[in-house]
Amino acid sequence: MEADVFVAWFEAAARMVHDERDRLTRLDAAIGDADHGTNLDRGLTEVRAALDGSPPETPGQVLATAGATLIRRVGGASGPLYGSVFRQMAKSLESPVTLAGFAAAFEDGVVALERLGKAVPGDKTMVDALTPASRALALAVRDGVGVREAFRQAARAAEEGAKATIPMQARKGRASYLGERSVGHEDPGAASAALFMAALASVVA
Amino acid sequence: MEADVFVAWFEAAARMVHDERDRLTRLDAAIGDADHGTNLDRGLTEVRAALDGSPPETPGQVLATAGATLIRRVGGASGPLYGSVFRQMAKSLESPVTLAGFAAAFEDGVVALERLGKAVPGDKTMVDALTPASRALALAVRDGVGVREAFRQAARAAEEGAKATIPMQARKGRASYLGERSVGHEDPGAASAALFMAALASVVA
């Protein structure tokens, strides 16, 4: 995987988040403060502009630019959290990028996120979409599955993980204030995380 | 006519205004500030209490008490205006009270109102109900009509006068701010003036 795949990833993610902006904001309205779609859309638009402006040469540079831009432009909880995923990936990723290398870096990114947000699976956060995705990638590597299929499985796992947040009671982030009333709604961050993984799958489709 | 007729007049007026409070307020909402029903209801409730508390002995005392109480309790434009009608009537009324004497005192009351509010017929105010009522009383006296019929005619004239305010453009009071938009609505003060006259008619019915 070259830098262009990573650029394409963020471009697809930007497109998908833009298209799904209102859905994400609606999810956030139900158990949060109705800004998640706007936040991520703003951030990814900036990521796109940054990548267009000075196209990075390595996958690591793409990830570093994306991570830094999200931190610099999103704000809220999701800005630093997503930012830290990609910044950590940028640090961990070795070139040339193989599927195994990608999966390992992705795992590092998720760990960095968990460390920063102190959330664990089941807390009803983006972690609940990203850890299954990471596990799916690891399994794909173990099973010798191709990149395309691996990313597809990761996307599916993320999507299932996002849906699995519906019955959960939130223990982290803004939704936790709602206590039991957070049950019955999909977590907006988990939903956007599923979009990130769907974007990844779309790039190598 | 003895004091008890005048007491009965204000009791009937209080009852009728109370029953029609919301209609008066709605009329005032359309071209004013939605308080006319509440204002008059509050004032007439106080008038009733004042008359109950220390029943006056003469018609003049009833009118004076009613006028002063309206001024002391209503506020707004209608408080001083109605108050001045009854205070002037109290001053003008000679005893024993005949229909002719009542009609003359009523005319004086309306003149006092016109002087205070500087409104003339056609300005879309309570004057447009009270001047026809006053004229009806004067005609009844001239024609030798009985009290009962005279009051009925005054009530009818007031009611017609009130309805006649609908097509008028207001030139006095709050409705005048609306300019042409005041056209098409019955003036709340004219409507309440018609109630006062209907109350009078009901007392000798």
Added chain:
Amino acid sequence: MKKLINTADSVVEDALNGMAAAHPSLLVRDRVVYRAEGPRAGKVGLVSGGGSGHEPLHVGFVGYGMLDAACPGEIFTSPVPDQIIDATRAVDGGAGVLHIVKNYTGDVLNFEMAAELVEDVRVASVLIDDDVAVQDSLYTAGRRGTGATLFVEKMAGALAEAGAPLDQVALVAGEVDERSRSFGIALTSCTTPHAGKPTFDLPDSDVELGIGIHGEPGRARGPMVSARELAGAAMEAIHGDLPLRGDLLVMVNGMGSTPLMELYIVFAEVAAFVKGKGARVARSLVGNYVTSLDMQGFSVSVCLLDDTLTRLWDAPVETPGLRWGR
């Protein structure tokens, strides 16, 4: 209707109790709000009043450098003469009392009756009529008093505090009114506690232009447009009546339910308009000061300053609603 009230009948009473509890500097007695420390000998007393529902006007402007007493009526209903008489007598420090009266039939009649009845106190009165939405002609009750009331209460209050005699305080109060203009726009109606539903219906696509402060509809209905265009409409109306020039005092006032953020957005546009006309915003006020219950919308008030008025505006004031310099 959804309001933080106990009963529709007790709103004014309950709110005054809250004011008394919150502000030891105020004394509330028989429906009049006074400075707790009472009248100062030799100082002209300032009394204003009007219907309730415009808070902080007038009750929130009682205190050092502004009013000596305010007479709150029922919701949107002018006070009764008794209140004004009580207030006038109580605040007279021997130098007479100025009545600050907004030009509404009810306010005018009740203040006039009161003034006639307090023969023992020298009373002057100033009529506030700053609202350019109303044509001042034989065919109206004359221009309404709105936002400029705050300017008059502040500046006349400062002058009275400085020891000026009654005729001079009245003169300057009149001058402030003459140099001031206002225009208001509503995005929604308000709901009076007794009526229980909005005074008028306004679709999301429309605004009311040229409203007063009693929830009345305006002079005309117009389309809901951007803050820039709405501010422009208000400023054109003002500028068309009194060309903007020199140093201005500018207030962007919320009608009661408009968040501060939106008022600042309007203020930015107003300031740009003023600049475009070659005038200067020398002093400003942004907030909910002369309100109309829970109405959404804003008004702009402008006063052409001179050195004296600027000094009077800058003078210390210490009231619940306006405070600086102490």
Added chain:
Amino acid sequence: MKKLINTADSVVEDALNGMAAAHPSLLVRDRVVYRAEGPRAGKVGLVSGGGSGHEPLHVGFVGYGMLDAACPGEIFTSPVPDQIIDATRAVDGGAGVLHIVKNYTGDVLNFEMAAELVEDVRVASVLIDDDVAVQDSLYTAGRRGTGATLFVEKMAGALAEAGAPLDQVALVAGEVDERSRSFGIALTSCTTPHAGKPTFDLPDSDVELGIGIHGEPGRARGPMVSARELAGAAMEAIHGDLPLRGDLLVMVNGMGSTPLMELYIVFAEVAAFVKGKGARVARSLVGNYVTSLDMQGFSVSVCLLDDTLTRLWDAPVETPGLRWGR
């Protein structure tokens, strides 16, 4: 949605322009609001910030005796580290900088990131978590920071102004937070400019109990009852968590669209409650201070005063949103 805005994307920018135009005492640069006169050598700098939509918090509390800088994020979105870094560097007068952070994941993370990155400035930080509606447990993100933020900004600001060193300012800031509790109730949802419709639906018969300041629904829904009962519910929640005693600072705060008159009605009930518990309202504040866009409703915040805190509260302050003593 009916708002006085130009575009949903430009609300924060446009409002900041309005603030800059209205307040010569402020300087707005790169999405940070500063005191125009800049840092004072030797004075601890105070920086706060958070999502926009809570005005006057925080931007309206920049000035003498309170904040040195405020970092406004997008609507209900915490600021980004760059803003906080800029602000922290700019206000350092050599004595270090205190970050006043409301306990929301986003605010905490962004302030933490910023603090790590400004190695050149000594930074302390205080976390505000006064909202008793949230159980402080492993199962939540901890209590939210709401009304007490104003108390902390005011009192820590006074202490910093008096020349206290960073550790002491931070200590007292933490103490104010510990001695403060809040509880909020919504009558309506708010509408964010981007969403364009209310965040939640609330029938006329119901209220949301235990809301935060971001238009989130509360902990529970309850029936719409009288001001007395709603005030009682808020006060019971506070008193149950921190028994009221001695001298209190009490704020009855509007959520943005609640008229002042209604807040005074609530205050009267709150004051009666306090009295009933044998405590005393020693200082108070009634108004829209820590808002949630155009939400209707209120919150009550209480701080147990001692002599030091009372002195810090009374100390002069000169900001657009809070001013006395100068």
